[in-house]
Amino acid sequence: MAHSLADAELEELATGLISAALTERLAGAELSKHKLLFEAVRRHAATESAQAVRLLGEIEREHPRVVAQLLALPQVGVWAVECLHQLRLGGAGEWGYLERLAASGAFRAGRSVPDMQLPGLGTIACQRLTALPRISAGNLSVILDDEDPYFRIFGERERPNIERWQAGLGAAWELLDRLDTPSTQAMAAGVTTLVPLRAGRFVSATSAWAWGAIAMSAPDDPVRVAEALVHEFHHLALNAADDITRLTRPGDTTLWRPPWRADPRPLLATFQGCYAFTAVAGFWRDVLRAGPPEQAGRARAQFERWSAGTLATADAIADTPGLTSAGRHILYGVRTRLRTWIQ
Numbered sequence: 001m002a003h004s005l006a007d008a009e010l011e012e013l014a015t016g017l018i019s020a021a022l023t024e025r026l027a028g029a030e031l032s033k034h035k036l037l038f039e040a041v042r043r044h045a046a047t048e049s050a051q052a053v054r055l056l057g058e059i060e061r062e063h064p065r066v067v068a069q070l071l072a073l074p075q076v077g078v079w080a081v082e083c084l085h086q087l088r089l090g091g092a093g094e095w096g097y098l099e100r101l102a103a104s105g106a107f108r109a110g111r112s113v114p115d116m117q118l119p120g121l122g123t124i125a126c127q128r129l130t131a132l133p134r135i136s137a138g139n140l141s142v143i144l145d146d147e148d149p150y151f152r153i154f155g156e157r158e159r160p161n162i163e164r165w166q167a168g169l170g171a172a173w174e175l176l177d178r179l180d181t182p183s184t185q186a187m188a189a190g191v192t193t194l195v196p197l198r199a200g201r202f203v204s205a206t207s208a209w210a211w212g213a214i215a216m217s218a219p220d221d222p223v224r225v226a227e228a229l230v231h232e233f234h235h236l237a238l239n240a241a242d243d244i245t246r247l248t249r250p251g252d253t254t255l256w257r258p259p260w261r262a263d264p265r266p267l268l269a270t271f272q273g274c275y276a277f278t279a280v281a282g283f284w285r286d287v288l289r290a291g292p293p294e295q296a297g298r299a300r301a302q303f304e305r306w307s308a309g310t311l312a313t314a315d316a317i318a319d320t321p322g323l324t325s326a327g328r329h330i331l332y333g334v335r336t337r338l339r340t341w342i343q
Contacts, residue, residue, distance in 0.1 A: 014333025037080035137173035154215035168219020252322030
């Protein structure tokens with residue numbers, strides 16, 4: 001299925017007023033990407049995985065929604081990309097993971113998993129079909145997944161303390177509601193998974209191959225967690241938009257030095273940073289305007305830091321020929337927002 005972004009949707013991205021409807025369209029495009037990646041893997045599937053492929057086909061005919069939900073999982077995109085990479089290098093794909101996907105699909109469709117004859121499945125894989133913990137805040141509902149092997153792209157994970165994560169997410173979401181943050185409804189429509197990270201300091205991350213997943217350290221400070229959610233969601237949104245409508249030209253090789261990185265970055269990564277840190281600057285502006293009074297000093301310093309540095313970087317890349325017309329439209333919207341806030 002072909003996907004495109006209407007002018008009004010590009011304007012939503014440019015203004016940062018991303019709607020839940022646009023987020024659902026982005027999610028639909030990412031599902032299509034996962035389906036294409038899965039089909040590419042399927043064509044190389046080992047003979048011993050043929051039954052798993054057939055099983056998924058049967059489930060899709062009977063329960064198409066089940067397979068769509070399965071293929072939409074963020075880790076499926078990471079698995080498919082890594083599998084194709086290994087195949088290009090002459091290695092073998094992880095076909096056992098394909099069999100676990102088939103088992104999970106059967107489980108969701110109400111089939112008896114132990115009765116299936118999948119060579120690479122085994123007892124341990126069956127045991128992992130038990131439900132992962134889910135936490136909620138407002139209309140945001142996410143799975144906490146420290147188990148899936150393909151979330152290793154984010155770094156070392158840790159078993160979450162469910163009560164701590166629930167309380168931390170709830171406090172962060174309460175703050176976002178208090179601030180009337182523009183992206184909360186969109187975030188609730190797009191973020192499906194949190195990946196708990198083990199780290200010496202608070203960190204967060206996303207991947208262009210894992211739509212819907214945000215990895216972060218255990219929540220300790222509601223303000224910092226709220227900032228991370230805003231930051232990482234905007235990375236997810238712009239990555240998905242770039243999958244639909246290229247924001248930079250494929251042949252561009254320019255490198256840039258944004259203030260948030262020590263190493264030179266390609267144009268798209270620099271653009272990504274401008275977009276996400278503009279949302280961060282807006283978040284701190286809102287904290288300064290309507291947040292807890294004791295956070296005013298912190299909010300002012302963070303707003304000044306991110307608004308000034310991001311605007312300087314956006315100005316630097318604004319007229320580079322490496323931007324497409326869609327990319328330039330969004331970037332000009334970024335500059336307009338930052339200039340309005342700084343005045």
